[in-house]
Amino acid sequence: MSASGGNKAIVAALLANVGIAITKFVAFLLTSSSSMLAEAIHSVADSGNQGLLLLGGKRAKREATPQHPFGYGRERYIYAFIVSIVLFSVGGLFALYEAYHKWHDPHGIESWQWVPVTVLVVAIVMESFSFRTAIKESNHIRGNQSWVKFIRRAKAPELPVVLLEDFGALVGLVFALFGVSMTLVTGNGEWDAAGTAMIGVLLVTIAVVLAIETKSLLLGEGAEAHDLAAIERAVTDGPEVERIIHMKTLYLGPEELMVAAKIGVAQCETAEELAAGIDAVEARIRAAVPTARVIYLEPDIYRADAAREGNESAAPQDASDEAAGRPGS
Numbered sequence: 001m002s003a004s005g006g007n008k009a010i011v012a013a014l015l016a017n018v019g020i021a022i023t024k025f026v027a028f029l030l031t032s033s034s035s036m037l038a039e040a041i042h043s044v045a046d047s048g049n050q051g052l053l054l055l056g057g058k059r060a061k062r063e064a065t066p067q068h069p070f071g072y073g074r075e076r077y078i079y080a081f082i083v084s085i086v087l088f089s090v091g092g093l094f095a096l097y098e099a100y101h102k103w104h105d106p107h108g109i110e111s112w113q114w115v116p117v118t119v120l121v122v123a124i125v126m127e128s129f130s131f132r133t134a135i136k137e138s139n140h141i142r143g144n145q146s147w148v149k150f151i152r153r154a155k156a157p158e159l160p161v162v163l164l165e166d167f168g169a170l171v172g173l174v175f176a177l178f179g180v181s182m183t184l185v186t187g188n189g190e191w192d193a194a195g196t197a198m199i200g201v202l203l204v205t206i207a208v209v210l211a212i213e214t215k216s217l218l219l220g221e222g223a224e225a226h227d228l229a230a231i232e233r234a235v236t237d238g239p240e241v242e243r244i245i246h247m248k249t250l251y252l253g254p255e256e257l258m259v260a261a262k263i264g265v266a267q268c269e270t271a272e273e274l275a276a277g278i279d280a281v282e283a284r285i286r287a288a289v290p291t292a293r294v295i296y297l298e299p300d301i302y303r304a305d306a307a308r309e310g311n312e313s314a315a316p317q318d319a320s321d322e323a324a325g326r327p328g329s
Contacts, residue, residue, distance in 0.1 A: 007057065009134040009162045014050035016130040017043045017169070020123045027119040031109045033183070034102035035176040035195040036116050038095040039123075042172055042203060045091040046165050049083040053158050056080065060253060070294070073253015074218070080157035081214040087165070088207035095200030099193045106189030109180070117184070120177045127173060131166035138163060153224060156254035157214060168206045172199045223249040223257055227289050231259060234284040240277030241265055243302055249292075258294040259285060264302030274299060 021043035028036040056079025064071040109116065138159045142150045151160040179195015182188075223231065228249065235241055247261035263281070268274040282295045 007054065007158075009130075009137045009159055010050050010053050012133040013130045013162050013166060014047055014054075016126045017047040017050065020126055021047060023119045023123065027115045030115050033109055033116050033180055033192055034098045034189075035179040035192050035199070036119070038098050038196045038199045039120075039172060039176045041094050041098075042091045042169065042199065045086055046169060048090075049086055049161070049165060052079045052083055052086070053161060057158065070252045070258070071256070073256050076157055076254055077214055077217045080161050081211065081218060083161055084207045084210035084214060087203055087210065092200050092203035092207055095196055095203060097200075099197035099200055102193035102196060103190060106193060109183055109189075109192070116180045117177065120173055120180065124170065124173045124177075127166060127169045131163075131170060134159060134162045134166050151209075152213060155217070155221065155251050157217060160213065161210060164206050164210060168202055172202055175199050175202065217251070220250050222251070223259075223289070223292075227257070227291075230288040231285055231292065234288040235261065235263060235281055237284060238277075238280060239266070240281055245300055245302060252294060255291055256293050257289065257291040258296075259292050260296040260298075262298045262300050265299045267301070 021040055024036055024040035024043055027033065028040055053076075056076045059079075060072050060075040062072045138150065141154075141159075145153070147163075151163065154160045175195050175198040177195075179192045179198070182191035182195075222228070231249070232244060232247070235244055235247075242264040245262040245264055247259065249260075250258045252258050265274065265277065268277070278297050278299060281297060285292050285295055
């Protein structure tokens, strides 16, 4: 995902939510509808979340330091996780509390009855444009993946977060419109409370999904299967490497993949020849997977006889030991 594409979706969502939040608060003050209050708080939470995503993206661009030698790319994951907490607490739990309060003190909408319906319809239109922008930007990188798979596997957290927030906002607006409309028709404020409760359950559910997915990114995820296969082909697609003994990958940030591998190399006459071979392998890896920016390759001599005997510790022999005449590890 390009940073500009993610930022475009975030800014579109931020502008929409700020405008929507203001109109919802006005509607709540005129009608005392709990659904309108829940939706107003929801929009405020979403606006704050988009601000957090923009802040996380900016802080992630800081240069690496001796204390943080791999940079700050994962800061984008941290802020995305904070977003899930804000959505859960400020959005979801507040809506459930307001629903509980309204259920025990139900009252209809007695004045400005046209205001909440008008505001909600306008909000649905504005939120739809924001959701459309998020979908359009996501389609640039989603490929043939389903939406569920895209949200679960995306390494850049911004677009999945905005997609889920915008989807939740649209569904929440429909819930609010249902609760308000039924309250206007029946005069029973319990419908308003029910709509508010539905919004709360929706927001809590989305927050939990976001927290689970972002937690996985924070713990550290490796390359996807297709990228892993491309890296393996790049390593072995040349005379320098006989085989990969073992390899690990880890995303240091959404757009920076670390590759660490122990490779079995052929006997080299000089250290310069070995170094040139490793440089060639690194160049092929970066050409195959551009996000593989940090690469560590350890050359070993692979002894097939030891591997057949099942002695893994003896199978890879360190090239430096071999050159010095010392027994391999």
